Amino acid sequence: MRNALSDEEYAAQAEKGQPERARWSHLEQLIAGVYDRLGTVQHVLICANSDSKSKRPKAPEPMPRPGIRAAQPKQKISNEQADTIFRLINGGAA
Template sequence: MLIEHLPPESHTMTALRNNLSQAELDAQADKGEPEKGRWSQLEQLMAANIDAIRRLEYVLICINTEKKSQRPDPPEPMRRPGAGPRKKTATLTTTSANRLFELLQGGAA
C-alpha cells in the first residue's frame, strides 16, 4: 500500500520502472491515462505556465493576422488530473446581443 502512493519520481518507483521489460513498458504506455494520475504542485504550476504560453502565442498570432477567418481557434488548456474536456461555450449572436443590450438598458420593465 505504501509503495503505490509514492511519487512517480521516487527512487523506489524509478527502480520498479527500470526493472520492467520492454513489453511491459509498451503495455503500460498503451493503457496509460495520465489525466487520472496524481500531480504535484510543481506539475500544476508547469501546466499553468504552458497554458499561459499557449494563450500568449494565440494572442500574438491574432494580432498579426489581418483576416479574422485566418485566425486559429483559441488553445485548449492542458488537461488536469480528474478534469474532463472543457465544454464549448455558446457564442453571442447579434440578436442575442441586441436583446441583452435592451435588458441592460431597462427594456425588461
C-alpha cells in the same frame, strides 16, 4: 515501497499503471499553467499581427489535467427550436 519491489514486480506494476489518472505535483501544475499561458500569449500575438479581415485562429485548449473533464462543446439550436423557446418565454404555452 518502491525499493521493496523486485524487478519483476516493478515491471508488472509499470505495465498496468495509468499515470494520466494520477495526482499531479505542485510543479506539474505550475508547468501546465505556464504551458497554458504561453499558448494564450502565442494566440494573442498571432491575432494582433494578422490582417483584421482574415479568419482568427481558434483559442488554444488548456492542457488536460487529471480529474478534470474536458469541456463539452456547446450545442447549437436550430431556428425552429429558437422560435419555440421564444414563444414559450412570451406566453405561448398558455
